[in-house]
Amino acid sequence: MEKITGDSPEAKSLDITQQNIEQLKEIFPDVFSENKIDFEALKAVLGAEVDDSEERYNFTWNGKNKARQIAQTPSTGxxxxxxxxxxxxxxxxxxxxxxxxxxxxxxxxxxxxxxxxxxxxxxxxxxxxEFVYDDDFSDGIKSYLKLTNQVDSDGNSFSTNRDESGRYHSKWLDLMYPxxxxxxxxxxxxxxxxxxxxxxxxxxxxxxxxxxxxxxxxxxxxxxxxxxxxxxxxxxxxxxxxxxxxxxxxxxxxLCSLERTDEDNKNYSNPDDDPRGYWRKGDVRNALYRPNLKYPVITPSGKEISPPENGWRWSKETLKSKIDSGEIYFNEDETKFTRKIYLDSLDGRTxxxxxxxxxxxxxxxxxxxxxxxxxxxxxxxxxxxxxxxxxxxxxxxxxxxxxxxxxxxxxxxxxxxxxxxxxxxxxxxxxxxxxxxxxxxxxxxxxxxxxxxxxxxxxxxxxxxxxxxxxxxxxxxxxTNIRPWDADFDNLESVLRQATESIKSDRSNEDVLYEILLKYGIELTVPVETEVINGKQVFVVGAGALIVCLDDGITSEIVEGIAKLKDELDPETTQVVFKDAGFADSNVKTNAIQILKQAGIDDVKSI
CATH class of the missing domain: 3.40.50.150 (Vaccinia Virus protein VP39)
Incomplete structure (x- = not known):
């Protein structure tokens, strides 16, 4: 049974730096040497796309590197x-x-x-x-807990952004970037x-x-x-x-169109009883210069209309089809023509x-x-x-x-x-x-x-x-709800005694459950059912995809009950998490792995 420790992926939020490295490794495996990035090799692979000149366009400020580090530092909260x-x-x-x-x-x-x-x-x-936010690269959670008291022991505000600070824009960008x-x-x-x-x-x-x-x-x-x-x-x-x-x-x-209102439609009417209904006049000229769309238009009586400076909006074939359908109509002396924009052809408003x-x-x-x-x-x-x-x-x-x-x-x-x-x-x-x-x-x-x-x-x-x-x-x-290892050699006996209990004493089972959901990548609104097996509380998450039991005194009978739950719910895969110190004894802990494996559950962890 694998134990989740402070170094386990499940104990932290997403490590964005490591994720980026893994993606880079997948794309360019040849730029890694002894699991480190060889930047010279990477530059060679990217070729002309690398700009390492001293003078180039970029956007920077005092503090940008720290802001980038803060964004990539996982949270242990x-x-x-x-x-x-x-x-x-x-x-x-x-x-x-x-x-x-x-x-x-x-x-x-x-x-x-x-x-x-x-x-x-x-x-x-x-x-x-003043800014209330004051980011700490070394420990964001401790910074937050201190921050929410609003002032330090001397009654001073934590963070200001006045013009006199000399970093008026930089401090705001530090706030927003990560x-x-x-x-x-x-x-x-x-x-x-x-x-x-x-x-x-x-x-x-x-x-x-x-x-x-x-x-x-x-x-x-x-x-x-x-x-x-x-x-x-x-x-x-x-x-x-x-x-x-x-x-x-x-x-x-x-990008979706907006719903049309009566105000949007007020310029549409049907003065000629067009069977298609309401319409308004539209331009037939091209807004851009299109020399291939500059051609004379022959009217029904044989007159010729010269093209506008930029050309027409459509090709000859498209314009002819619009004339034939009645979407394009000529004025009485056939010196110009107009487009009808029909209300029923509009899908909302741009x-x-x-x-x-x-x-x-x-x-x-x-x-x-x-x-x-x-x-x-x-x-x-x-x-x-x-x-x-x-x-x-x-x-x-x-x-x-x-x-x-x-x-x-x-x-x-x-x-x-x-x-x-x-x-x-x-x-x-x-x-x-x-x-x-x-x-x-x-x-x-x-x-x-x-x-x-x-x-x-x-x-x-x-x-x-x-x-x-x-x-x-x-x-x-x-x-975090999980007690960290604190090597306090002056109080070693007390520390060792606490080390047998991985969960902090003032935290509930539900506190720990939702930390597990976060670290396992499960949405916080997922349905959670509570089952009671031999008096012990068992959380069933997402119809059995995750089963969590954090009570003490776990026996083989309770583990067997969890295995039966998996069979009843029949999810494709099931993960099970226990409290490491929650088993009745070491034999139960060892047997639990075999009992669950026989039920088709291979992913079993403890915290």
């Missing part, structure tokens, strides 16, 4: 279930995860790799205010990411995304009119827009890059939405309107089977929007950032006993989802 804060735990497919999104994104790498159809984030805008790098891994090949941003960092964000997602995967920079009321400051522009940068994961993504507040909502509308959820008061000050998020989901073609991720969840606008429209399964990630009670929204949050932004989001989801009879599972980022 876990996500602990919080059933008491959840709704419809056993049936819901929505997740709310409280914790630093950098560590959480690492932990989701195995279970949700290439499974997320749409990502929408509204990250902190770089306004020169998170976007990890987020890309979660996107499905037919998925897309949308990032809301203002003018301060839109240029740098565009360069960053070009590097991470690829310039060729840029879709659009949508200009969103977030407000309509002019701001009363003289001498400066009144800013009424934000940007939403859109990137596809790959060419497998298909999305545009300017979105007006009347169509997708404004920040004022978003504030009203959160007030509606909290009986007329807003405990959060920068929500996004739900119509905006629904529009993005429409572009992606989100369905109820798809997953949508928001890892800067804020007040939960993304999850609420998609829930109200029953558009997708959602994963929301939010840092438990303490709300400033000196601000108006902070005073309201305090009155509602909501201490952090995560508290606001959970309460908003609770109120919204309860009315819709759907739910969400709450998980919280924490240190």
């Amino acid at each position: 876990t996500l602990r279930p919080s059933k008491e804060e959840s709704i419809n735990w056993d049936t819901t497919e929505n997740l709310f995860i409280e914790g630093d999104n950098l560590e959480v994104l690492k932990l989701l790498q195995k279970s949700y790799h290439r499974k997320v159809k749409m990502i929408f984030i509204d990250p902190p805008y770089n306004t020169g205010n 998170r976007l790098k990890l987020a890309r891994n979660l996107l499905s090949n037919d998925g897309a990411i949308f990032i809301a941003i203002d003018d301060n960092e839109v240029v740098n964000l565009r360069k960053l995304c070009d590097e991470i997602f690829g310039e060729n995967n840029f879709l659009a920079n949508i200009i969103w009119q977030h407000s309509v009321q002019p701001k009363g400051y003289s001498g400066i522009f009144s800013v009424h827009h934000n940007h939403i940068l859109c990137y596809q994961k790959s060419e497998d993504f298909e 999305p545009e890059t300017i979105w007006f507040g009347k169509d997708v909502g404004t920040t004022r509308e978003a504030s009203k939405e959160i007030k509606d959820a909290f009986n007329g008061e807003a405990p959060f000050d920068t929500p996004k309107p739900m119509r905006l998020i629904s529009r993005l989901a429409e572009l992606v073609g989100i369905t109820q089977d798809d997953i949508c991720l928001d890892f800067f969840a804020g007040s939960g606008s993304t999850a609420c929007s998609l829930a109200l429209n029953q558009q997708a399964k959602t994963i929301s990630i939010q840092l438990p950032e303490v709300i400033d009670t000196n601000k108006p929204h902070g005073k309201i949050a305090q009155k509602l006993n909501l201490i952090t932004v995560a508290d606001v989001a959970k309460e908003r989801l609770r109120r919204t989802f309860s009315d819709l009879d759907i739910g969400f599972k709450v998980f919280k980022l924490d240190e």
